[in-house]
Amino acid sequence: MAAVISGGLKVKAGLFAVQISSLPLRSHLPRCFFSASKKTTKTVASVSRSLRVSAVNNHHWPRVTTFCTAAPDAAVSPVSEPEKKIESQEVEVEENVKETANLLDIRVGRIVKAWQHEEADSLYVEEVDIGEAEPRIICSGLVKYVPLDLLQGASVVVLANLKPRNMRGVKSCGMLLCASDSSHENVEPLVPPQGSVPGDRVWFGDEEDLEQLPEPAPPNKVQKKKMWEAVQPLLKTDDSGVSMLKEHLMRTSSGLVTSNTLKNANIS
Structure with a gap:
């Protein structure tokens, strides 16, 4: 000075x-x-x-x-405090979505039997083995997208902790997860990796995350907290057909969940 x-x-x-x-x-x-x-x-x-x-x-x-001049050796942070706060919030939101997704009870299933719904032209009714004592009854709106014979015995991915829904007189206890293009003209069920068996847990993240997976949330909590509604918009397949939640891979202990033909597609 x-x-x-x-x-x-x-x-x-x-x-x-x-x-x-x-x-x-x-x-x-x-x-x-x-x-x-x-x-x-x-x-x-x-x-x-x-x-x-x-x-x-x-x-x-x-x-x-x-x-007055600033000290010549004063350190200038390359990232401002607001930018750091935004980055921290983005990381927190991303981790919260991953945690929410891993509270969903997503399992490998195998369709034991499928038939046309008697009261709805667009619906199939399937008996799906997901590792429980009895197969689950699930209704799927796949009639215009998947031939019935291709569903028989198919390995699928099932969201199992949804509250049962009455669909034209049939109580549907779950949902088959499917990939679809942006126009929704092409839809196909997701495919678990080879070696998976009915009942295998599906999760998002790395292989090591399996040991830390929480117990699935009960259906009432899934509905009340709108967990599926928070997760579903972030689900997609990448340009090689691998299913993902943002950048978190969708997997079982045997490998990655995929779509046979639909790339960069939505999952619902």
Whole structure:
């Protein structure tokens, strides 16, 4: 910091050096002002008193201009605090969605039997083995997309902890997860990896995440918290047909869940 004083006084506080072009003003300056051995606080106080004396003797107050600069070695953060906060929130949201998705009871299933719904032209009714004592009855709107004979004995992926729904007189206890293109003209069930068996858990993430998977949420909680509604818009297949939740892979202990033909597709 430097100070320039009207009357010809220039002060460099760091070196306690003085340039004086006005001899009358010089006579009022204390001797300590010219000595670098004095403590800074005393020097500043002495300069202040001297300026007051000079002002009275010269009948005017000196005009002082100060120049302040930031320390040259001051560190500047490359990322602002608001940006850091936004990034932190994005990571938190992403992790929360993954945790929510892994509370869904998604399992490998095998269609034991399928037939046309008697009261709905667009629906199939399927008996699906998902590793329980009895097959589940599930209704699927796949009539216009998948030939009935291709469903018989097919391995599928089932969302199992939804509340049962009455679909034209048939209670549907789950949902087959399917890939569909943007126009919804092509729809096909997701395919579990080879080696999977009915009842195998499906999750999102790495292989190591299997050991930390929580127990599936009960159907009432899934409905109340709208878990499926939060997760479903983020499900897709990538450009190789692998199913994903954002960048988290959809997998079983045997490998990755895929779509046979639909790439960069929605999952519902």
